[in-house]
Amino acid sequence: GLEEVMDPKSLFSLTDLESGLEEWFAENALMKRSFRTVATISGLIERNMPGQRKSGRQATFSSDIIYDTLRKFEPDHLMMRITRDEAMSGLVDFSRIRQMLLQIGDRIEHRRLGRLSPLSAPLFLEAGRVPVEGQALERMVAEEAALLMREAGLEI
Structure with missing residues (x-):
């Protein structure tokens, strides 16, 4: 389930958002595609042209190896x-997020509502559509297993 956020201001930390976004980008295929474009423009790798012996798979493989090695x-x-x-400007436009957070500063007000707010409804309707991976999946499985064990009268 969802964990209650006690201090929402920490969620809007610019350095945490930037590092989290960079961490997500690092493992993301979009970042590798962006690197491939940058590497092609810089001349580090060649674009696959008709009649050349190098296949598209080889060019992709080369840029992925270079990306992983540099990373x-x-x-x-x-x-x-x-x-x-x-990636920060093209995929997310993080400069706008940064500017907004710098303007807002500490002026974030946290209110506990007795119901869903209109702006939160789409987030709750989206549940189940996005695959959950990694530690989040492990945590959810562990929580469900513990719940089933309690219901069966077997405490862990």
Whole structure:
């Protein structure tokens, strides 16, 4: 289930949002695609042209290897910075989020409502449509298992 948020201001920490977004981007196929575009424009990899011997799979494989290697050993490499900047501006437009958070500052008001607010309804209607992966999935499975054990009278 959902955990109650006691301090919502921490959710709007600019540094936490940026690092979380970069972490999500790092594992995302969109970031690799963005890197491939940047690498092609910079001349690091060649675009697949008709009549060339190199296949599209080889070009993709090459850019993915370069991306993974740079991400692991030189995360602050110029190509990685450009890719991050492109992703932050093109995929999410994080500059607008940053500007809004800087304008708002500490002026976030948290109110507990007895019902769903109109702005939260789409989030609740979306439940079940987005696949849950990683630690979140493990936590949900553990919670359900514990609930079933309690209902069966078997405490863990």
